[in-house]
Amino acid sequence: MTFLYLFTRAPYGHSIAREALDMALASAAFDQHVSLVFAQDAIYQLLNTQDNGNTEKKPHIGVINALPLYEIENIYYLSDDCTSRNISATNLAPHAKALSATELADLMRSADRIQSF
Amino acid sequence: MSLSFALLVSGQPCTDQSSLTALRFCQAALDSGHQIYRVFFFNDGVHCANRFTTPPQDEIAVPKQWTNLQKTFDLDLVVCISSALRRGIVDKKEAARYELDGHNLADGFTIGGLGQWVDACQNADRVIRFGGNAQ
Amino acid sequence: MAAIIVNGCSIATDPDGFLKDLKDWSPAVAEELAAEAGIKLSDSHWQLIQLVQRYYQQFGLSPAMRPLIKYAKLALGDDKGNSLYFLKHFPGSPAKLLSKIAGLPRPDNCL
Numbered sequence: 001m002t003f004l005y006l007f008t009r010a011p012y013g014h015s016i017a018r019e020a021l022d023m024a025l026a027s028a029a030f031d032q033h034v035s036l037v038f039a040q041d042a043i044y045q046l047l048n049t050q051d052n053g054n055t056e057k058k059p060h061i062g063v064i065n066a067l068p069l070y071e072i073e074n075i076y077y078l079s080d081d082c083t084s085r086n087i088s089a090t091n092l093a094p095h096a097k098a099l100s101a102t103e104l105a106d107l108m109r110s111a112d113r114i115q116s117f
Numbered sequence: 118m119s120l121s122f123a124l125l126v127s128g129q130p131c132t133d134q135s136s137l138t139a140l141r142f143c144q145a146a147l148d149s150g151h152q153i154y155r156v157f158f159f160n161d162g163v164h165c166a167n168r169f170t171t172p173p174q175d176e177i178a179v180p181k182q183w184t185n186l187q188k189t190f191d192l193d194l195v196v197c198i199s200s201a202l203r204r205g206i207v208d209k210k211e212a213a214r215y216e217l218d219g220h221n222l223a224d225g226f227t228i229g230g231l232g233q234w235v236d237a238c239q240n241a242d243r244v245i246r247f248g249g250n251a252q
Numbered sequence: 253m254a255a256i257i258v259n260g261c262s263i264a265t266d267p268d269g270f271l272k273d274l275k276d277w278s279p280a281v282a283e284e285l286a287a288e289a290g291i292k293l294s295d296s297h298w299q300l301i302q303l304v305q306r307y308y309q310q311f312g313l314s315p316a317m318r319p320l321i322k323y324a325k326l327a328l329g330d331d332k333g334n335s336l337y338f339l340k341h342f343p344g345s346p347a348k349l350l351s352k353i354a355g356l357p358r359p360d361n362c363l
Contacts, residue, residue, distance in 0.1 A: 001239050016127070019160050019200060026231035029316055032239070062312035069311075069319035113238050115125075115246060199360040214267060216253070 002033045004111035007042035011060035020117035028070040035074035043081045046092040064093050121152040123241035126162035128248030130179035136165045139247035147190050154241035155193040157234040163201040168223035180223040187225030195229040256284045270358045277355025285353045297341050301354045314359040317347040
């Protein structure tokens, strides 16, 4: 089954960002085909320049970097979010790929289960 | 047509209306002849399973309502273990494992892993989440 | 409360033998935690212990079996990056046992 996770939250500030990512890992561990879209503020989860120093939370980018080990290869962000937040794609996790709004719509159409966090 | 539903409850029951909405949804779906495959309590939703919840007498205790609904319909109510441990919701077994001096999991709930939710997503006809992204 | 004795010092563990305080970890503690599981640590055991410690430093996660095997494959090659090799060294649940012996946090999803 194809599971699409649509994340919209920044990495720190609310526990759901991390716990939902754990859910995605579990879906992959149970042999589901998993795609992750880091939309809106969730694009900050992919920043490899993120500094968790003052949050007293574990670095979120660690889990992001572990995704390929869980066979999660479909990791996306939206080009529009890059532009509107003035983020350079070179600062994002290298295994994440850009999507246009149309491509996101296609991805959503092809998914069996869509969950947004 | 009868459908089976998997529900994800992620809202804190005192703060957020969503867990009560989920409860009402369950009741309505079952009354209309549908099935609830599983209700999975995740993130702040795990507080729905705290049997120590003690609101004033003229307010609703959400955990008690879930317990009652579970008894009536034999529902599968599963509390996510990693969300629960972080928030101090434990059954007898976990309390022993972590050497805690009490346990508070309400009757009718069980503690389980995220695999149970993945299983529910695979096997239910519809998946619905209660408890949005409060910003 | 459960404990192990290392060099005459008592070190607290939980009922399943995981360290209560991860700061207590040392190679001598690892030897003792392994002995509790009936394992005598050889160089090849230590290679895997160091591997999961690197895994933890890199990702902040106690490893699950499948990603750990993939990680081992990349780091140590196909001969060692397979579940049989891990099972031979750490029988039963290799990822869980390795986390325990290497002084990683107890996986929070293990029932």
